[in-house]
Amino acid sequence: MQIRDLPYPDPGVPDARSGPRFLLWLGRNQLGGQLKSLAWGLLHFGAIAGLPYMVGVAVEAVLDRSGGRLALSGALIGLLGIAIAVGDTMLHRTAVTNWITAAARVQQLLARKTAALGSALTRRVAAGEVVAVSTGDVEKIGWFVEALSRFAAAALTVVLVCVGLVVYQPALGVIVAVGIPVLALAVLPLLPRATRRADFQREKAGRATELASDTVAGLRVLRGIGGEELFLDRYRSASQEVRTAAVRSARMWAVISAIQVLMPGLLLIAVVWQGVHLAREGRITVGELVTVYSAIMILNYPLRHFEEIAMAYSFSRPSAKRAARVLSLQRTAEPAGSRDAKVGGKEAGATGSGHVESGNAVSGDAGAGRAGAGRAGAGRAGERHDRFGLAGSTEALPSTDGSLTPTGDLYDPATGLLAPAGRLTAVVCGDPDEAGRLAERLGGHPAFDEAAGLPSVRLGDVPLDDLPLAAARTAVLVQDKDPILLSGTLRDLLDVPASGAVSPEEALDAAQCSDVLDALAQASVDDDPMAAHLTERGRSLSGGQRQRLALARSLVTDPEALVLDEPTSAVDSHTEARVADGIRHLRGGRTTVVLTSSPLLLDRAERVVFLADGEVTAVGAHRELVHSEPRYRAVVTRETDSERVAADTRADTHTLTDFDIEETA
Structure with a gap:
């Protein structure tokens, strides 16, 4: 793999069981590049290792007054210099290629995992940690992959030089052969402590990055409450740590580096002292002493790579561990055939009231399991069909990956929520946090229900967890309460996978974005609002403008089922009424669920569902529920406890008065 071939068509399936296993998996996938880098490294280090011998030959030639041998040694030294230059250039080129391609592979894996998990990712891993893994950690992992081949070439060169010195001059070669391993292993006792300190530094840096990320994301709120100095002090403290x-x-x-300098110096002193003693006795020649001396001096260079690989591994190991942690996350899904819809210790199963006695329903095959999952919550499902005259559809549409996307009623067995096919259903939750959890579930990402064993949401008769991810996303789209707009032009923002049935102009009109288009046209060079640039997260727009553009993006997608979580919370009442009409008109014949407490949206919904304590407690029209459900009225009208008691008292008085009048008559 060359840099020009990036990105990878398929980055592969990583071994994310641990940090070292992930690094090993990366190395195996880069085997070709590692071998190429190793070959150039051997040429480079081998040529360097050959210089001492040729210098020794040249010294001997001078002493023997042999011009031919001197010229030959000079020519060979020149060839070795060329080999050193070529080897060093190609080693750097291939090593950096390994670094960049490894980093690109990790980034592609992280991007794919982020896309697969969606909003569930930041609920399991802090946003700052995701940023740290995607930036600094990727670089450190790439550093280790790059340094690995250089270290292997340096280690082989050291072994070959030691063996060559033993053969060339045994008296001194044995000292070198014994001393070099001692040099290489001298720092091993310090590595665990150095690794622990590196891990601690990475942990502190990750926390500081997370704090900075959260502070930037909430900067506008902090300024509103005057909390900038408080969070600035916190970041200063984290930065100092x-x-x-x-x-x-x-x-x-630094201590390890000092040892790497000190130990070779001591070895050099020992070899020179012994060599001079042997030369005075006439047991070795001056040229042989120069050769051994030069070899030890040159060995300092490959030995440096022992320190580098230790540092690279110490810094990359915690980075690989963090990356493996993110890559090991899985989209929550229960195995087909084992979904027993348990809600509050009971299963949504066989009784007409929607509750069954606790127990286990185990199926032996996937088909029966799906049938069991279809029966889970059958009481409520049957009740809703009887009540509304609806029939669940099992019709299927093509998905983006060629699979079939189911159509029909959107049904959540855990709460009993039914969104009839082709109708606009508004949902009011007694607890604001419950709306967010419900949106997660309806989108097929039940991150909050991972340990609860709750059954999958169904579209028609098909559980969303049984669908391929692409098909599930084609089937159901969830717009969060705080949607994110990426930087780019408005045309880029609306260029999303879509059915093609809704044009960007229709979506913008339904979302009442005319004022946004006018503002963007003024900011555009050629008065084209579609070419106007949107800043990161749409910070150049107001909250209501961002919300309406995000709504237009969702409407363009035109999914089989659209879930909107408070789509007009930042919009004024007049615009909100027009947006509600636009949604109802544009989504006619499509399943739409709006989680809201806005009376304007609720009044335009075809069906309103009220959820309290995790289950459906009332279904009807908005105006009916306002009069018949006190808890619904309290949520929608923001009614206080005293106002609710007064309203109940007035209702009771009115009833008694009517009764007294009838009795009197």
Whole structure:
């Protein structure tokens, strides 16, 4: 794989069981590049290792006054210089290629995992940690992959030089052969401590990055409440902790570097002392002494790569561990055939009231399991069909990946919520947090229900968890309460996978974006609002403008079922009424669920469902529920407890008065 071939058509399936296993998997996938880098490294280091011998030959030629041998040694030294230059250039080129391609592979894996998990990712891993893994950690992992081939070439060169010195001059070669392993292993006792300090530094840096990310994301709120100095002090404190940890880690690596300089110096002194003694006795020649001396001096260079690989591994191991943690996350899904819809210790199963006695329903095959899952919540499902005269559809539409996307009623067995096919259903939750959890479930990402064993949401008769991810996303689209707009032009924003049935102009009109288009046209060079640039997260727009553009993006997609979580919370009442009409008109014949407490949206919904304590407690029209359901009225009208008691008292008085009048008559 060359840099020009990036990105990878398929980055592969990583071994994310641990950090070292992930690094090993990366190395196996880069085997071709590693071998190429190793070959160039052997040429480079081998040529360097050959210089001492040729220098020794040249010294001997001078002493023997042999011009031919001197010229030959000079020519060979020149060839070795060319080999060193070529080998070094190609080694750097191939090593950096390994670094970049490894980093690109990790980034593609992280991007694919982020896309697969969606909003569930940041509920399991802090946003700052995701940022740290995608930036600094990727670089450190690439560094280790790059340094690995250089270290292997350096280690082989050291072994070959030691063996060559033993053969060339045994008296001194044995000293070198014994001393070099001692040099290489001298720093091993310090590596665990250095690794721990590096891990601690990475942990502190990750926390500081997370704090900075959260602070930037909430900067506008912090300014509104005057909390900038508080969070600035917190970041200063976290930054100082990172600095202190980095200094402590650097001190340990400085000690290791000092040992790497000291030990070869001691070995050199021992070899020179012994060599001079042997030369005075006439047991070795001056040229042989120069050769051994030069070899030890040159060995300092490959030995440096022992320190580098230790540092690279120490820094990349925690980074690989963090990356493996993110890559090991899975989209929550229960195995087909084992979905027993358990809600509050009971299963949504066989009784007409929607509750069954606790027990287990186990099926032996996937088909029966799906049938069991279809029967889970059958009481409520049957009740809703009887009540509304609806029939669940099992019709299917093509998905983006060629699979079939189911159509029909959107049904959540855990709460009993039914969104009839082709109708606009509004949902009011007694607890605001419950709306967010419900949106997660309806989107097929039940991150909050991972340990609860709750059954999958169904579209028609098909559980969403049984669908391929692409088909599930084609079937159901969820717009969060705080949607994110990416930087780019408005045309880029609306260029999303879509059915093609809704044009961008129709979506913008339904979302009442005319004022946004006018503002963007003024900011555009050629008065084209579609070419106007949107800043990151749409920060150049107001909250209501961002919300309406996000709504237009969702409407363009035109999914089989659209779930909107408070789509007009930042919009004024007049615009909100027009947006509600636009949604109802544009989504006619499509299943739409709006989680809201806005009376304007609720009044235009074809059906309103009220959820309290995790289950459906009332279904009807908005105006009916306002009069018949006190808890619904309290949520929608923001009615206080005293106002609710007064309203109930007035209702009771009115009833008694009517009764007294009838009795009197």
